[in-house]
Amino acid sequence: MKNSIAETKRNSFWRNFARTILWLLTVTAALGLAAASYGGNIAPDSIKGICLMVLTFPAWLLLMIFVTVLDAFWCRKALVLCLFTYIACASAIWEFSPLNITGPSMKKYADCPHFSFLTYNTANLNDMEGPMPEDYNPTLSYILKFNADVVNLQEVRVLSPDHNLRISSKQIDSLHQAYPYVLHYGESQALLSKYPAECIHTGANNKPGNEIALFRLNIEGTPVTLINVHLQSYGLTPSDKELYKDITKLDESDGGLKNTLKDVRHTLLSKVQHAAVQRKLDTERVCDYIEHFGGPNVIVAGDFNDVPGCYALRRLADFKMREVYPQLGFGPMVTFNADRFYFRIDHVLYRGNLTPLRMRRGNSRLSDHYPLLVTFAINQSDN
Numbered sequence: 001m002k003n004s005i006a007e008t009k010r011n012s013f014w015r016n017f018a019r020t021i022l023w024l025l026t027v028t029a030a031l032g033l034a035a036a037s038y039g040g041n042i043a044p045d046s047i048k049g050i051c052l053m054v055l056t057f058p059a060w061l062l063l064m065i066f067v068t069v070l071d072a073f074w075c076r077k078a079l080v081l082c083l084f085t086y087i088a089c090a091s092a093i094w095e096f097s098p099l100n101i102t103g104p105s106m107k108k109y110a111d112c113p114h115f116s117f118l119t120y121n122t123a124n125l126n127d128m129e130g131p132m133p134e135d136y137n138p139t140l141s142y143i144l145k146f147n148a149d150v151v152n153l154q155e156v157r158v159l160s161p162d163h164n165l166r167i168s169s170k171q172i173d174s175l176h177q178a179y180p181y182v183l184h185y186g187e188s189q190a191l192l193s194k195y196p197a198e199c200i201h202t203g204a205n206n207k208p209g210n211e212i213a214l215f216r217l218n219i220e221g222t223p224v225t226l227i228n229v230h231l232q233s234y235g236l237t238p239s240d241k242e243l244y245k246d247i248t249k250l251d252e253s254d255g256g257l258k259n260t261l262k263d264v265r266h267t268l269l270s271k272v273q274h275a276a277v278q279r280k281l282d283t284e285r286v287c288d289y290i291e292h293f294g295g296p297n298v299i300v301a302g303d304f305n306d307v308p309g310c311y312a313l314r315r316l317a318d319f320k321m322r323e324v325y326p327q328l329g330f331g332p333m334v335t336f337n338a339d340r341f342y343f344r345i346d347h348v349l350y351r352g353n354l355t356p357l358r359m360r361r362g363n364s365r366l367s368d369h370y371p372l373l374v375t376f377a378i379n380q381s382d383n
Contacts, residue, residue, distance in 0.1 A: 019075045026067045026078045030085040032060040037092035040314040044276035051276035052269065054309050055343075057096060058332070096308045098326045104357050109377035113220035114357070115195070118148035119301040119348060120371035121230070122156045124188070125165050128338070129365050132166045139366045140171050143192075144178060146362070146373060150217065151179070151192035154230040154303045155367075159190060185213035189228050195219045200293050204285065212282065214289055222353065222378050225294050227286055229302040231312065232278035234271050279305065283312040290319045297352030303369065307343050321349040324374055328359040335361065338368035346372055353379045 035050070036057040044051040053060075064085060071078040086093070125139045132138060143151060159182060161169045176182060179192040183199055186206040191197055191213070200214035213228040290298055300321055304312055313323060325333060325347070335346040346369055350356065355377045362371040 022067070022070055022075045023078055026071060026075070026081055029060065029064045029067045030081055033057075033064045033085055033089050036060045037089040037309065040309040040311050042311070044273065044280055044311055048273060049269070051311070052272055054311075055272065055307055057092070057307065057309060061093065061096070092309050095323070095326050097332045098329045100328055100330055103328050104355065106357060109355060109357060109379075112355075112377040112379055113222070114375060114377050115149040115219050116146075117150045117152065117299065117301070117348070117374045117376060118143070118146050118371055119152040119154075119228075119346060119374075120362075121154040121303040121346065121367060121369035123367040123369070124155050124157055125167070127366050128368055134166060135168060136171055137162075137165050137167045140167060140175070142362075142364055142366055143371075144171075144174060146371070147178070148373060149194045150197075150219075150226070151190075152226065152228050152301050153190040153192070154211075154228065155188050156190045157188050159184065183215065185215070185228070186211045189213035189230065191215050191226065191228065193217060200225070202289065202293070210278070210282065212285055212289070214293055216293075220378060220380070222297060222380060223295060224297045224299060224352075224354070225290075227289055227294075227298065227300045229282070229286060229300060229304060231282045231303065231305050232275045233305045234275045275305070276311070280311055280315075283315050286312075287315060287319055290316075290321070294319075295352075297350075297354055299348065299350050299354070301346075301348040301372075303345065304347050305345050307345060308347075313347065313349070316349055320351045322351060324348040324350065324356045324359055328356055333361060335370045335372065336368060337365055337370060346370070348372060348374050350376070355379060 032053070035053045039050040039054040042050050064082070068079070068082045071082060120143065122139050122143075125137055126132075127138050143153075158165060158167065159172070159175065161167055161172055175192070179194060181191070181193040181195070181197040183191045183193075183197060185191070185199055189206075189211050193215075196218040197215055200216055202214060204212075206212060210232050211228075211230045215226040215228065217224045217226060286300060290300070298321065300316060304310070306312055308323075308325075325344070333344045334342045335344050336342065348356075348359075356374055357377055358375040360373050362373065364370070
């Protein structure tokens with residue numbers, strides 16, 4: 001009898017201990033998910049490391065789902081906290097992984113002008129998949145196959161015949177036949193347009209690989225300001241990228257785990273923080289351009305080098321800029337395909353009399369980015 005009582009007490013102790021640990025894990029996951037969800041509302045130079053919380057949002061969301069399942073079996077009282085956390089973070093979860101079953105009705109906008117918009121970081125028209133053919137540039141041919149009305153390009157230094165990039169005169173002729181307006185801005189931003197377009201020169205100096213270009217288009221009589229962004233990258237070297245890959249391996253041999261975490265803290269995290277602060281400065285420039293050059297109809301698109309919920313996207317919302325993907329997408333999307341950095345870092349935002357109807361991602365790995373193609377309608381009755 002005494003043994004039975006002692007055994008019951010021991011079992012009760014371990015059950016309570018397990019529930020306490022599960023409660024702590026649930027609180028940790030809830031706080032982490034909340035910080036990741038709202039971290040983009042805070043300037044990255046105000047709280048050091050908050051940008052890392054935003055970057056790791058998917059991990060916190062997975063952890064929250066995992067502890068919710070555990071709580072459903074062993075700690076149901078904690079489900080109240082789980083539910084409250086999901087409600088509080090619902091907008092950020094939707095921003096990361098929307099669940100749109102259908103898009104807007106095409107019939108509703110049948111009488112409105114439509115135009116297709118492609119944004120693409122081309123990796124300087126290099127073929128990331130392998131050696132290029134001798135007689136044509138595959139990335140340029142890929143862009144022409146989309147036949148988009150407006151093409152927004154980053155990392156494109158050359159749009160003329162070039163032997164090293166296998167750009168032929170025939171390709172350039174095809175490019176100009178398809179696009180009467182071919183505009184270069186700075187070192188590596190470009191616009192291809194079937195509609196009248198011109199550059200808006202602000203006088204600001206762009207840095208190579210970190211540029212903001214402004215264009216004004218006339219689309220079916222509607223003026224649209226396009227801001228082509230290529231915000232500060234993380235600036236990771238090949239050794240930094242190998243270090244990132246080592247994180248997923250976590251090899252314990254020869255003190256691998258300890259050394260890897262030490263290198264991450266001193267190398268990767270400092271670069272992430274520095275890049276986030278620089279992107280904040282770039283974002284303020286974009287906001288200034290919207291205010292002074294934007295007008296009612298604005299598209300901001302390109303390589304943000306940052307994820308859903310980041311400071312740049314939250315700050316642009318203050319200027320009534322809306323993201324396209326949360327309105328049309330289904331599930332998480334990846335737009336970067338190299339070095340295990342599987343994030344959505346290319347974005348399209350808009351405001352004014354524009355309505356996004358469809359959005360799809362290209363799947364070619366010619367570049368380390370995937371292209372995004374959006375179909376817009378223009379509600380001219382509101383002009």
